[in-house]
Amino acid sequence: MEGEEEKNLLLFDFDGTLVDGDIIFTMFEKTLSKEDYASVTDFEHLNYAEAIDKYYKLMKSYNKTMSDIHPILEGMKFNEGIPDLFTYIRENKKKFIVLLITGDDLYPTTYFLKKKGILDLFDYFIGIPSKLEDGETMVKVTYLSPHDCNYCDKSLCKNYEFKKLIEKNEKFKNYKLFFICDGWNDYCLASQSMKNTDVVVIREGFKFSNMMKEEKFNKNIKSNVVYWQNGKEIIEYLKKYT
Numbered sequence: 654m655e656g657e658e659e660k661n662l663l664l665f666d667f668d669g670t671l672v673d674g675d676i677i678f679t680m681f682e683k684t685l686s687k688e689d690y691a692s693v694t695d696f697e698h699l700n701y702a703e704a705i706d707k708y709y710k711l712m713k714s715y716n717k718t719m720s721d722i723h724p725i726l727e728g729m730k731f732n733e734g735i736p737d738l739f740t741y742i743r744e745n746k747k748k749f750i751v752l753l754i755t756g757d758d759l760y761p762t763t764y765f766l767k768k769k770g771i772l773d774l775f776d777y778f779i780g781i782p783s784k785l786e787d788g789e790t791m792v793k794v795t796y797l798s799p800h801d802c803n804y805c806d807k808s809l810c811k812n813y814e815f816k817k818l819i820e821k822n823e824k825f826k827n828y829k830l831f832f833i834c835d836g837w838n839d840y841c842l843a844s845q846s847m848k849n850t851d852v853v854v855i856r857e858g859f860k861f862s863n864m865m866k867e868e869k870f871n872k873n874i875k876s877n878v879v880y881w882q883n884g885k886e887i888i889e890y891l892k893k894y895t
């Protein structure tokens with residue numbers, strides 16, 4: 654139907670939103686010794702992309718391949734109701750442009766989405782670039798160009814990367830933006846790139862929802878704010894606001 658096509662931008666965070674837990678830290682925890690875990694998560698000296706890069710290089714030095722890591726990625730679980738939400742999105746795909754926006758590197762996250770059969774629903778991917786090149790057995794990380802946001806981790810500011818995408822796709826500026834998220838690193842984009850017609854869909858009981866109880870944070874949010882505990886509630890918000 655005319656007027657219904659692609660007027661909405663669905664922006665999905667990954668860890669804690671699509672899945673229960675954190676895919677990168679799960680990967681670290683399940684494959685590294687205590688000492689190696691500590692060296693890879695030395696965030697006094699490493700930004701997040703450097704930590705992930707260090708991890709893959711370390712695994713390679715131990716002659717591990719991605720096939721050793723794949724079962725861990727596949728073992729991640731969707732949050733409740735997320736499969737229902739993606740069934741709804743598939744049935745109504747004409748209305749939505751779907752984006753993944755994560756602070757993680759893109760290999761594990763997209764691998765998971767592919768295994769779960771929903772990768773094809775995503776139109777754009779924002780994250781730390783990483784891939785398994787032909788003939789290689791371990792993922793390689795590429796660093797993004799630096800941003801000047803003081804709030805976010807040095808490796809990626811979701812707001813900065815999102816703005817770059819919008820600049821390349823002018824028509825998205827007028828789309829209604831839904832940002833489905835849960836974490837502290839989602840606040841930057843929500844407070845700076847969302848209009849009063851947009852909807853930030855925050856997971857109840859997690860970091861971002863706790864921040865929203867403080868005036869110093871919530872005063873900067875111009876969009877509608879709703880809270881979710883289950884993917885089925887997100888379907889209702891999409892119906893209500895589109």
Ligand SMILES: [Zn+2]
Nearest residue numbers: 802805810841
């Ligand atoms: Zn930022």
